[in-house]
Amino acid sequence: MPHITAISEFVPNADIIFREVGETFVLFDPNKDALHTLNTTAQFVWEHLASPPQTIIEKLQSTYQVSPEIAQHDVMRILEQFNTLGLIQNKSPQ
Amino acid sequence: MTFCQQFTIAESHYQVSTNSQHIAEHLQHLFAGFQTPPQSTPITFTIHQNPDQTIQVCPNLNETPPQATIDEFVSHFEWQLVRSAFDHMSFLGIHSGGVVYNGKTILFPGQSGKGKSTLTLGCALHGWGLLSDEMIFIRPNTTHAHAFPRVLCIKNNVELFQTLDTHHILQQPHIARQINNSICVSPQALTTIPQDHPCPIHLIIFPNFQPSHPQKLMSISPIESLTRLLQLTYKRTQSPQILDTLGHIVETVPSYELTMNNLPDAITEVQNLAN
DSSP, X not given: OOOOOTTOOEEEOTTOEEEEETTEEEEXXXXXXXXXXXXXXXXXXXXXXXXXXXXXXXXXXXXXXXXXXXXXXXXXXXXXXXXXXXXXXXXXXX | OOEEEEEEETTEEEEEEESOHHHHXXXXXXXXXXXXXXXXXXXXXXXXXXXXXXXXEESSOTTSOSSBOHHHHHHHHHXXXXXXXXXXXXXXXXXXXXXXXXXXXXXXXXXXXXSHHHHHHHHHHTTOEEEESSEEEEETTTTEEEOOOOOEEEOSOHHHHHHHOTTOGGGOTTTEEEETTEEEEOGGGSOBOOTTSOBOEEEEEEEEEOTTSOOEEEEEOHHHHHHHHHHTEESOOSOHHHHHHHHHHHHXXXXXXXXXXXXXXXXXXXXXXXX
16 A cells, blocks of 8 residues: 655546535445545545645645644545545555 | 246336246235336246245346255235346336325335335325335436335234235235245235336435334434435446436425334324325
């Protein structure tokens, strides 16, 4: 499993389906038959996955007016979770 | 041949033939609720009863045991037909009961043992329209439900159903017969909804039979409903269409969980909700 750093770049796993259901955003992993509900921050991170983590941190900080420490903590934790759950993969093959 | 019948499961056409009167009687019972197909080439199954009274299906139901007793065969064959149908059709299949009350379609999704067959048959004996006690087909582009009018099997609480059976359906031997320690009721005796009739879904109720708990109706969120429906959906592929179809349903249809401890009260609760 790739290690997450602020300069890592990730892409969504190709099989993962991102949808809005009601007022909630979800990720569905058909291979594991798992439905993951996203909170606002997780949704933000997912929608900005095209950017490296450091950029996502800066965007989150400016969008939600949170401290750099909180933005960094939240983004890295969510990316770790996405990674652990197999929802994302490293952009460049190791 | 003593028996040869064509029928459809959703978009798939089948023709079953057997040279055994004994098997024919069971199959006629099983297929009573299905419609005869339009002009098209059916998938053909031929069934033989061997001298040792076991049953063999030819040629292409690979997963059916090559030798089975009639009781094993009936339940297994039905499931194999559904699996076969899924390979040919565009429907989603949800493990769910379903009824139509006053023009409103109500689904009872749930795993085995949760009470969906009990609730469905109870409602059907009250004269409500029957979609299925086991499987509901959903057409993805409309999200409408379609019937799967299989034979209904009562495994427990036969006396309870007899009290609801004001039309004495369960006492008619050609309608209700004993198979595998269950009483199996032909859908022909009930108000079945034709399989090609689209039914917009109005209500989703997840039954939860708990004999020692008080009856309780609880609203559940669209996400919770979606999570449960995904677990109960057959023919899962990686197509986003499944999530879109079920997502649309839970967004537009209210979902509830009904903890029930007796059938008459549960039917009343469903009726009140539908009204």
